[in-house]
Amino acid sequence: MDADVRDLRTADHLLHRLVAELALPEGTFGCTHLVRGDRPRVVVSLTLPSEPLLRTAQERLTTGGYEVSPGPPDTVGRAVLYPGxxxxxxxxxxxxxxxxxxxxxxxxxxxxxxxxxxxxxxxxxxxxxxxxxxxxxxxxxxxxxxxxxxxxxxxxxxxxxxx
Structure with a gap:
């Protein structure tokens, strides 16, 4: 999800806020990913324990005005939310x-x-x-x-x- 965030601290807070707003379960992973290039920013990804939860979260985020894409932007995300x-x-x-x-x-x-x-x-x-x-x-x-x-x-x- 691209929320046009420029720093890790803001991205961390965004992930915590989304988990609370969407009432996501314990098995959720939330990661930050650095995007370089002509528009440097931090994007976030959520991995949910089931497909129905993922679809519901995507719908709610899209309705909330966020730009949502399927799959993480890379394989080396920095985990902010994870079990334990x-x-x-x-x-x-x-x-x-x-x-x-x-x-x-x-x-x-x-x-x-x-x-x-x-x-x-x-x-x-x-x-x-x-x-x-x-x-x-x-x-x-x-x-x-x-x-x-x-x-x-x-x-x-x-x-x-x-x-």
Whole structure:
């Protein structure tokens, strides 16, 4: 769905609003996708657990004035809504993160292999995995005390903020 959104934060809020307005079920996936070119923007996609739900959502969105197209714009969407996402708060082990959510795998920037299941992840209540080769993958980075944090932070410092 193209709502002419220009930034990820606005797209995240749009997805949360649509799920509430359309009363979408727990198994819904909502992703953001960056579109480059002459009109850069962020489009959103929804994957629903059944075809009738999908048709109803498409009708309601089209009636609401949104431009809706079938299928995602690419295969590497950034997941905002996914099963288990609301349970990923505070500090969790990698094993807990994987068992509580639809995330398939965790990677660490600059590190070969996967982190130990006992490694603690400080979520910052903002966990945005991405689709990679049909797996939902959370990219993390090392933090203090041998912990990990998601690579994407909720409130990033703008480039050149100290200049």
């Amino acid at each position: 996402a609301p349970a990923l708060t505070g500090t969790l082990t990698i094993a807990e993160l994987l068992s509580r959510s639809a995330i398939d795998r965790v990677t660490v920037l600059g590190a070969p292999g996967r982190p130990s299941p006992e490694t603690r992840l400080i979520t910052g209540d903002h966990v945005r995995p991405q689709w990679q080769n049909e797996e939902l993958v959370l990219t993390t980075m090392p933090a203090a005390g041998g912990t990990l944090v998601p690579f994407e932070v909720a409130d990033p410092t703008p480039c050149c903020a100290d200049h």
